Amino acid sequence: MKYAAGEDLLAEHGLDGLEAEEIIDRLDTMPVQERPTDLTASVRPDTLVVSDGPQGRETGLELPEDRFYLSMATWVDGTHECFFHSLTTYLGELRDEETEVTVTDDADDSVLIEGTVQTSDNGFAGFWLPSDIDATATAEHDGHTGSTRISTGEDAPTCLTTLELS
Structure with missing residues (x-):
């Protein structure tokens, strides 16, 4: 539309x-x-x-009813608050960096995403996930790791900047 x-x-x-x-x-x-x-x-x-x-x-x-876009900017030293991802303005800390990412569906422990992703020049990595799930996102970069719960429901954020790697 x-x-x-x-x-x-x-x-x-x-x-x-x-x-x-x-x-x-x-x-x-x-x-x-x-x-x-x-x-x-x-x-x-x-x-x-x-x-x-x-x-x-x-x-x-x-957007397709069965898919949800989540843009993730992991961080070590600093972040910004974000709810709806802005494709033309936001910048994350880890720009053009490789990060190991796993996203697991909390309902059945199925792995939705697993592997090395390259963040874009803006410091974000985007993922198309199934809609209406609760999941756990885990990331590792340069010996730092972190994990957080995510949701892909109709009121969920499309921007994840709270995944601190420590």
Whole structure:
């Protein structure tokens, strides 16, 4: 679903014709220096909201009902508060770093994600997870480890910046 007031907004930023998942993946992995400064994109549990702020144009693209996007920025020395992930503004501490990540479904202990991920230039690593689950995310980087519970429900955060590695 796109809001009529912002249909041309995506075209102006070369994002027209892309599905919400493709826009999220493109913007979240874009080098920081190439990020558009006149565009904001916020990932909600069910919608990607894209706007140009002062211009007043906004468009929303629905996300698949069975998938949930969680962007994770692990940290050692410092972090910031975050609830809905911003694809064009937020920066995490561990930029362009390899991190071992495991995400396990709490209901049946099935492993949803396991392996080495490279954080993007923004310090985040994004994961598409099943919707409506409770899980545990564990990360390890350079001898530091941490673990936290996550949820992918309709009121859950799409940004995880509380996973401290100690």
